Amino acid sequence: xxxxxxxxxxxxxxxxxxxxxxxxxxxxxxxxxxxxxxxxxxxxxxxxxxxxxxxxxxxxxxxxxxxxxxxxxxxxxxxxxxxxxxxxxxxxxxxxxxxxxxxxxxxxxxxxxxxxxxxxxxxxxxxxxxxxxxxxxxxxxxxxxxxxxxxxxxxxxxxxxxxxxxxxxxxxxxxxxxxxxxxxxxxxxxxxxxxxxxxxxxxxxxxxxxxxxxxxxxxxxxxxxxxxxxxxxxxxxxxxxxxxxxxxxxxxxxxxxxxxxxxxxxxxxxxxxxxxxxxxxxxxxxxxxxxxxxxxxxxxxxxxxxxxxxxxxx
Amino acid sequence: xxxxxxxxxxxxxxxxxxxxxxxxxxxxxxxxxxxxxxxxxxxxxxxxxxxxxxxxxxxxxxxxxxxxxxxxxxxxxxxxxxxxxxxxxxxxxxxxxxxxxxxxxxxxxxxxxxxxxxxxxxxxxxxxxxxxxxxxxxxxxxxxxxxxxxxxxxxxxxxxxxxxxxxxxxxxxxxxxxxxxxxxxxxxxxxxxxxxxxxxxxxxxxxxxxxxxxxxxxxxxxxxxxxxxxxxxxxxxxxxxxxxxxxxxxxxxxxxxxxxxxxxxxxxxxxxxxxxxxxxxxxxxxxxxxxxxxxxxxxxxxxxxxxxxxxxxxxxxxxxxxxxxxxxxxxxxxxxxxxxxxxxxxxxxxxxxxxxxxxxxxxxxxxxxxxxxxxxxxxxxxxxxxxxxxxxxxxxxxxxxxxxxxxxxxxxxxxxxxxxxxxxxxxxxxxxxxxxxxxxxxxxxxxxxxxxxxxxxxxxxxxxxxxxxxxxxxxxxxxxxxxxxxxxxxxxxxxxxxxxxxxxxxxxxxxxxxxxxxxxxxxxxxxxxxxxxxxxxxxxxxxxxxxxxxxxxxxxxxxxxxxxxxxxxxxxxxxxxxxxxxxxxxxxxxxxxx
Numbered sequence: 001x002x003x004x005x006x007x008x009x010x011x012x013x014x015x016x017x018x019x020x021x022x023x024x025x026x027x028x029x030x031x032x033x034x035x036x037x038x039x040x041x042x043x044x045x046x047x048x049x050x051x052x053x054x055x056x057x058x059x060x061x062x063x064x065x066x067x068x069x070x071x072x073x074x075x076x077x078x079x080x081x082x083x084x085x086x087x088x089x090x091x092x093x094x095x096x097x098x099x100x101x102x103x104x105x106x107x108x109x110x111x112x113x114x115x116x117x118x119x120x121x122x123x124x125x126x127x128x129x130x131x132x133x134x135x136x137x138x139x140x141x142x143x144x145x146x147x148x149x150x151x152x153x154x155x156x157x158x159x160x161x162x163x164x165x166x167x168x169x170x171x172x173x174x175x176x177x178x179x180x181x182x183x184x185x186x187x188x189x190x191x192x193x194x195x196x197x198x199x200x201x202x203x204x205x206x207x208x209x210x211x212x213x214x215x216x217x218x219x220x221x222x223x224x225x226x227x228x229x230x231x232x233x234x235x236x237x238x239x240x241x242x243x244x245x246x247x248x249x250x251x252x253x254x255x256x257x258x259x260x261x262x263x264x265x266x267x268x269x270x271x272x273x274x275x276x277x278x279x280x281x282x283x284x285x286x287x288x289x290x291x292x293x294x295x296x297x298x299x300x301x302x303x304x305x306x307x308x309x310x311x312x313x314x
Numbered sequence: 315x316x317x318x319x320x321x322x323x324x325x326x327x328x329x330x331x332x333x334x335x336x337x338x339x340x341x342x343x344x345x346x347x348x349x350x351x352x353x354x355x356x357x358x359x360x361x362x363x364x365x366x367x368x369x370x371x372x373x374x375x376x377x378x379x380x381x382x383x384x385x386x387x388x389x390x391x392x393x394x395x396x397x398x399x400x401x402x403x404x405x406x407x408x409x410x411x412x413x414x415x416x417x418x419x420x421x422x423x424x425x426x427x428x429x430x431x432x433x434x435x436x437x438x439x440x441x442x443x444x445x446x447x448x449x450x451x452x453x454x455x456x457x458x459x460x461x462x463x464x465x466x467x468x469x470x471x472x473x474x475x476x477x478x479x480x481x482x483x484x485x486x487x488x489x490x491x492x493x494x495x496x497x498x499x500x501x502x503x504x505x506x507x508x509x510x511x512x513x514x515x516x517x518x519x520x521x522x523x524x525x526x527x528x529x530x531x532x533x534x535x536x537x538x539x540x541x542x543x544x545x546x547x548x549x550x551x552x553x554x555x556x557x558x559x560x561x562x563x564x565x566x567x568x569x570x571x572x573x574x575x576x577x578x579x580x581x582x583x584x585x586x587x588x589x590x591x592x593x594x595x596x597x598x599x600x601x602x603x604x605x606x607x608x609x610x611x612x613x614x615x616x617x618x619x620x621x622x623x624x625x626x627x628x629x630x631x632x633x634x635x636x637x638x639x640x641x642x643x644x645x646x647x648x649x650x651x652x653x654x655x656x657x658x659x660x661x662x663x664x665x666x667x668x669x670x671x672x673x674x675x676x677x678x679x680x681x682x683x684x685x686x687x688x689x690x691x692x693x694x695x696x697x698x699x700x701x702x703x704x705x706x707x708x709x710x711x712x713x714x715x716x717x718x719x720x721x722x723x724x725x726x727x728x729x730x731x732x733x734x735x736x737x738x739x740x741x742x743x744x745x746x747x748x749x750x751x752x753x754x755x756x757x758x759x760x761x762x763x764x765x766x767x768x769x770x771x772x773x774x775x776x777x778x779x780x781x782x783x784x785x786x787x788x789x790x791x792x793x794x795x796x797x798x799x800x801x802x803x804x805x806x807x808x809x810x811x812x813x814x815x816x817x818x819x820x821x822x823x824x825x826x827x828x829x830x831x832x833x834x835x836x837x838x839x840x841x842x843x844x845x846x847x848x849x850x851x852x853x854x855x856x857x858x859x860x861x862x863x864x865x866x867x868x869x870x871x872x873x874x875x876x877x878x879x880x881x882x883x884x885x886x887x888x889x890x891x892x893x894x895x896x897x898x899x900x901x902x903x904x905x906x907x908x
Binding site (some may be wrong): 022023030031032034035036038039040041043044048050052053056084085086087092095096132151154155157158162163164166167168170216260261262263265270273275276277278283 | 316400401402403404486487488489490491492548549565566585599600601603604606608609610612613614615635636658739749765767768769770771772773777786808811
């Protein structure tokens with residue numbers, strides 16, 4: 001186990017390095033660079049306009065040289081200057097990572113709070129109307145894209161009551177408002193995750209329910225609630241753990257759209273701005289953080305998995 | 315301000331009592347009620363103050379006439395909240411022209427030009443004289459000062475105006491400015507005989523000098539701030555003498571508050587108010603998502619809807635009692651740019667392309683019947699050709715189109731058909747429509763490549779064009795009002811940038827045409843007699859339309875719509891689309907709350 005974790009930890013920087021290199025060269029392969037995005041069509045009015053800005057942004061250097069400059073700064077925690085706004089990337093990145101992290105934690109909270117009870121209920125009422133209804137809702141939750149639900153959620157109250165749940169992002173300077181503003185995007189982001197969790201919980205529980213030890217527990221005369229919560233659910237959690245870990249990672253993907261719609265100043269919304277403006281520094285900074293996040297979560301999940309289930313050996 | 319906004323400081327200051335503990339618990343229990351309570355209206359309008367109503371007129375003469383209209387009265391105070399999709403990519407008015415709010419708020423200009431009336435109001439200047447066709451003399455108001463944050467609030471002099479205008483060649487050369495040379499390269503030299511007098515010598519007479527000087531780029535800046543920041547103000551929040559100072563700029567948006575040093579417009583004139591603008595604060599939120607922009611506007615969270623709206627959306631908005639919809643003549647233009655390096659030697663093919671497009675159907679389909687034929691001069695100017703004339707010059711004849719295409723060996727010249735680009739960031743129904751029209755009526759395959767903004771610009775401006783046709787549309791006036799469309803037809807404007815209409819072209823037919831186009835353009839630009847200039851502009855349009863190059867004008871809407879909160883008064887109903895062209899809502903000092 002220790003060797004496995006050590007190996008994974010050692011692989012961590014290599015993986016991040018590979019992601020940063022791939023991102024670096026892919027974003028530069030897109031037509032239109034940061035100078036074009038910054039100057040627009042008017043930049044072509046003189047032969048040297050684009051070249052001037054490229055020089056200012058350091059884009060006149062060779063790509064390996066540009067990468068080396070970026071990399072040597074990045075390992076010191078300096079992601080450079082935004083090519084679009086000329087602001088330092090690192091301080092803003094720190095704030096935005098924190099905002100996205102909060103959104104992610106809240107999303108996972110809603111995912112579990114919704115998904116696990118629904119899955120349990122669906123499993124213990126298997127084949128009954130409640131089960132059919134919950135399974136239908138789960139399929140619905142998986143099928144409907146979160147951006148569509150988000151658009152409805154911000155729009156329908158305007159049409160009905162002339163009010164929208166959107167507001168200016170305030171952060172922890174006003175905790176109540178902050179949680180209020182984060183709760184809705186997190187809940188919407190959690191819908192598909194909770195639907196998936198519910199389905200996994202249900203199938204995992206059904207499998208466990210038919211186990212011999214469950215029959216034994218019931219034969220001992222244990223209360224059904226104790227059988228379900230202490231014996232069945234605990235054993236079903238093994239499968240769930242992997243799913244939850246992966247969902248925490250995939251929250252990042254969902255955050256791109258949800259943060260944009262709800263105006264949460266997180267990494268996802270920033271990435272949208274950065275890609276369309278060919279803001280290389282932001283794209284690279286955000287991608288590296290995304291990669292680190294993903295790798296850390298999967299590592300943590302694997303470790304937890306082995307810790308929870310002693311049968312698992314790496 | 316910060317301490318009042320901060321929950322923790324407030325909480326620490328008041329301590330925890332049994333009463334507020336119970337209150338807090340109640341709030342927590344009634345979460346949904348608290349959620350609703352947090353979204354109330356936060357306008358902080360103050361009591362109204364009447365504006366001065368006296369009028370004044372500028373002296374002297376110009377193509378545009380000074381007006382004597384007085385500012386409409388309004389209520390003083392309040393915060394206008396508006397939005398934009400992304401953070402600023404620069405704050406220097408001589409470099410970045412895409413943000414109309416900043417130069418309008420943080421900077422002052424020598425005059426304000428009102429396109430719909432072809433009139434101007436003096437702003438920093440109190441007097442203007444056209445001494446001779448190539449000499450303009452401005453006398454500045456007495457007692458002008460920069461904002462307190464700028465150069466210690468020192469006096470603003472004629473030398474500052476001359477310095478600001480003289481920056482353009484340098485910002486273009488050194489920083490790749492977005493400000494087109496058409497806007498400033500008519501100026502030759504400046505003289506400042508005293509602190510309040512600015513004499514501008516022109517290279518040649520220039521009919522568009524006044525409209526140009528009203529544009530955002532002609533903001534007056536403090537020299538020491540430019541020099542202290544390496545020659546540019548891209549990251550400098552305040553370097554001017556505008557009615558407001560920028561007090562916040564971050565990822566959530568920007569804020570502008572009153573400049574205490576702002577000068578008086580005595581007496582009030584046009585949209586200027588004697589004691590500075592009525593509105594106290596402008597808050598600009600960054601809202602990336604279009605649905606969120608609309609939701610927040612309709613909910614009353616923002617006061618100006620910053621997205622363009624079409625007729626259907628205008629009707630939808632008009633049913634909302636909190637929203638006022640305004641309608642003005644459409645000022646923009648739409649051009650199908652040709653890569654003139656490829657098309658210059660093929661007049662029959664150019665004509666065939668034009669004949670293959672059913673513009674009547676285009677208007678019905680794209681503009682819902684509320685459109686008009688386009689021309690090389692924008693539809694808002696009186697020199698534009700009449701619709702009857704344009705119809706005669708932009709016929710639809712698919713049979714003749716096919717015949718000309720065959721005679722011109724179109725399939726040999728363009729063996730892979732025609733290529734174009736569609737923008738992923740804007741509606742592209744017109745591209746789809748044109749593709750269908752050309753394919754059906756000309757029998758030529760049209761390949762459309764989608765591109766995001768940066769890719770779109772790169773593809774459009776590359777010298778080696780990977781396209782044969784390219785539709786560029788502009789929905790407002792972002793450069794010189796006079797040339798918002800004409801710039802696509804000349805080798806010193808977008809004609810070269812987009813259309814490869816180049817004086818140095820290796821293809822004689824292209825180079826010769828570029829020279830003729832430029833000569834015609836210069837001739838009208840130097841004609842100060844409005845009637846004669848109008849005739850030159852008309853002749854020029856006919857010439858381009860008969861040549862079917864360097865671009866083919868596409869139909870445009872008849873009207874442009876906008877929406878604002880019904881709480882606002884004195885919204886510039888005719889000039890709302892002119893953000894960068896000198897007037898519009900951001901420049902209106904008489905804008906106020908009801």
